[in-house]
Amino acid sequence: MADEPLVLGIETSCDETGVGIVRGTTLLADAIASSVDEHARFGGVVPEVASRAHLEAMVPTIDRALKDAGVSARDLDGIAVTAGPGLAGALLVGVSAAKAYAYALGKPLYGVNHLASHICVDQLEHGPLPEPTMALLVSGGHSSLLLSTDITSDVRPMGATIDDAAGEAFDKIARVLDLGFPGGPVIDRYAKEGDPSAIAFPRGLTGPRDAAYDFSFSGLKTAVARWIEAKRAAGEEVPVRDVAASFQEAVVDVLTRKAVRACKDQGVDHLMIGGGVAANSRLRVLAQERCEAAGIRLRVPRPKLCTDNGAMVAALGAEMVSRNRAASDWDLSADSSLPVTETHVPGHGHSHDHVHEVSKENLYS
Amino acid sequence: MLLLALDTATPAVTVALHDGTSVIASSSQVDARRHGELLLPAVDRVLAEADLKLDAVTGIVVGVGPGPYTGLRVGLMTADTFGLVLGVPVHGLCTLDGLAYAADGTGVEGPFVVATDARRKEVYWARYDDPRTRVSEPAVDRPAEIAEAVAGLPAVGAGALLYPDTFPDARAPEHVSAAALASLAAERLAAGEELAAPRPLYLRRPDAQVPKNYKVVTPK
Ligand SMILES: [Zn+2]
Numbered sequence: 001m002a003d004e005p006l007v008l009g010i011e012t013s014c015d016e017t018g019v020g021i022v023r024g025t026t027l028l029a030d031a032i033a034s035s036v037d038e039h040a041r042f043g044g045v046v047p048e049v050a051s052r053a054h055l056e057a058m059v060p061t062i063d064r065a066l067k068d069a070g071v072s073a074r075d076l077d078g079i080a081v082t083a084g085p086g087l088a089g090a091l092l093v094g095v096s097a098a099k100a101y102a103y104a105l106g107k108p109l110y111g112v113n114h115l116a117s118h119i120c121v122d123q124l125e126h127g128p129l130p131e132p133t134m135a136l137l138v139s140g141g142h143s144s145l146l147l148s149t150d151i152t153s154d155v156r157p158m159g160a161t162i163d164d165a166a167g168e169a170f171d172k173i174a175r176v177l178d179l180g181f182p183g184g185p186v187i188d189r190y191a192k193e194g195d196p197s198a199i200a201f202p203r204g205l206t207g208p209r210d211a212a213y214d215f216s217f218s219g220l221k222t223a224v225a226r227w228i229e230a231k232r233a234a235g236e237e238v239p240v241r242d243v244a245a246s247f248q249e250a251v252v253d254v255l256t257r258k259a260v261r262a263c264k265d266q267g268v269d270h271l272m273i274g275g276g277v278a279a280n281s282r283l284r285v286l287a288q289e290r291c292e293a294a295g296i297r298l299r300v301p302r303p304k305l306c307t308d309n310g311a312m313v314a315a316l317g318a319e320m321v322s323r324n325r326a327a328s329d330w331d332l333s334a335d336s337s338l339p340v341t342e343t344h345v346p347g348h349g350h351s352h353d354h355v356h357e358v359s360k361e362n363l364y365s
Numbered sequence: 366m367l368l369l370a371l372d373t374a375t376p377a378v379t380v381a382l383h384d385g386t387s388v389i390a391s392s393s394q395v396d397a398r399r400h401g402e403l404l405l406p407a408v409d410r411v412l413a414e415a416d417l418k419l420d421a422v423t424g425i426v427v428g429v430g431p432g433p434y435t436g437l438r439v440g441l442m443t444a445d446t447f448g449l450v451l452g453v454p455v456h457g458l459c460t461l462d463g464l465a466y467a468a469d470g471t472g473v474e475g476p477f478v479v480a481t482d483a484r485r486k487e488v489y490w491a492r493y494d495d496p497r498t499r500v501s502e503p504a505v506d507r508p509a510e511i512a513e514a515v516a517g518l519p520a521v522g523a524g525a526l527l528y529p530d531t532f533p534d535a536r537a538p539e540h541v542s543a544a545a546l547a548s549l550a551a552e553r554l555a556a557g558e559e560l561a562a563p564r565p566l567y568l569r570r571p572d573a574q575v576p577k578n579y580k581v582v583t584p585k
Pocket residue numbers: 114118139141142275307308
């Protein structure tokens with residue numbers, strides 16, 4: 001539809017400089033510049049390295065997105081930007097760019113929530129989000145179960161990790177196994193040739209008295225490291241493929257079990273999975289099996305839309321325009337601990353249209 | 366000519382408009398923690414004061430530091446993005462040069478030093494023969510380590526005022542102003558000089574260590 005909003009979205013919460021352009025729920029461009037290679041030797045994202053790279057990459061990435069989409073900046077209906085949560089210095093580069101861009105073009109600015117954007121991006125793949133939708137967001141930065149009844153105004157935290165993010169556990173185990181950084185893709189690759197039931201690693205927080213929707217990966221991480229160290233101490237060869245497969249199985253077993261349970265408990269029949277770990281092939285297969293068995297429709301965007309990108313920010317921005325949500329002010333802050341319940345950051349002159357039903361705890365860990 | 370100048374490399378968030386002859390509007394706020402929030406409203410205010418719109422601007426001037434990174438990038442990113450949309454050149458000027466230029470007419474005669482606060486008990490600094498002539502590359506050092514190099518010279522800037530042991534003859538101006546940056550840029554452009562590209566002067570490497578080894582978890 002020609003009258004759907006044309007929105008450009010900017011994402012800089014971590015190490016990807018993302019600029020996406022959407023028209024309503026249609027993806028037009030998804031330009032990314034990543035500084036991941038610069039972080040590899042540090043074994044994790046270095047905030048200052050990421051921030052410097054965002055500054056360098058921003059203007060060329062905006063240019064590329066406009067070219068890819070074949071649209072003129074003058075035709076945009078709004079500029080959306082990740083206001084948080086994320087790395088403070090990295091967020092600030094994107095917010096500064098978005099403000100200057102919107103101001104210079106005379107367009108409204110929408111500071112939006114990174115986690116809500118991860119959910120909303122699925123509209124570009126599978127059409128409008130069912131309301132309600134349960135979302136499992138898993139990456140190096142987040143492990144959250146969220147329930148959304150309206151992605152522009154009502155996202156409720158159901159559960160989150162109490163220690164490490166799921167993606168962090170992949171990175172750490174990859175390091176123990178000397179497989180490099182980032183750990184997710186390489187563990188997935190080795191696991192394909194291993195036996196997932198070879199070693200019985202623990203499933204964190206799955207006891208009858210444990211929080212039903214919270215996650216813990218720290219104990220698993222330690223158990224896997226100990227197991228590997230014991231093998232090495234005994235002078236035996238570490239069966240890397242079996243360890244990778246068994247570790248990965250422990251992670252995705254817990255993730256999918258809890259997500260499906262949350263859907264059943266809440267009477268929600270759509271589950272979306274997003275974040276970098278959603279690219280994990282075993283997670284996709286197991287989630288599909290368990291959702292089918294439970295009568296839940298599973299929605300997982302293609303891997304490129306699951307990792308951090310600008311299209312997801314544009315998708316949520318377009319929804320903000322469609323639903324007449326208030327634009328942000330020119331003094332919009334980058335908020336590294338923006339609560340997930342704050343789906344966007346409306347300007348002061350407007351009424352606060354959020355529903356604050358749950359605690360404002362910081363889900364970004 | 367209409368230059369929009371901005372600088373966020375130091376605690377000052379400063380914006381000015383220069384029409385080629387003089388500064389026609391300016392704003393300076395000192396708040397080290399809110400560069401991101403303050404800059405765009407300041408640009409808006411300065412344009413409103415001059416009764417102009419952003420698209421009247423024919424060039425952007427931005428202070429490239431040296432400065433603590435997070436704030437510094439706010440000005441650079443804003444300048445780059447304005448340049449992209451407006452299709453006008455973006456000129457970089459050393460923030461210390463702006464401070465030196467602002468010292469003109471304040472009684473500083475002959476060689477002097479400009480020093481800003483680099484935090485972590487260090488200063489960003491450079492030596493000048495006069496307010497328009499820098500004679501050393503901007504550097505970051507502990508004040509005690511440069512005491513000899515700056516001995517006997519008057520000094521301007523917050524970094525000088527912070528460390529009286531090293532800079533006993535410290536004077537105003539304390540902070541850089543975009544008005545001074547704009548005037549300096551206008552003067553150099555009028556003289557046919559090329560101004561530098563807007564590249565940040567970080568002067569420090571990112572704090573990051575390559576992990577030596579993963580922590581062994583097996584108890585001894
Ligand atoms: Zn993310």
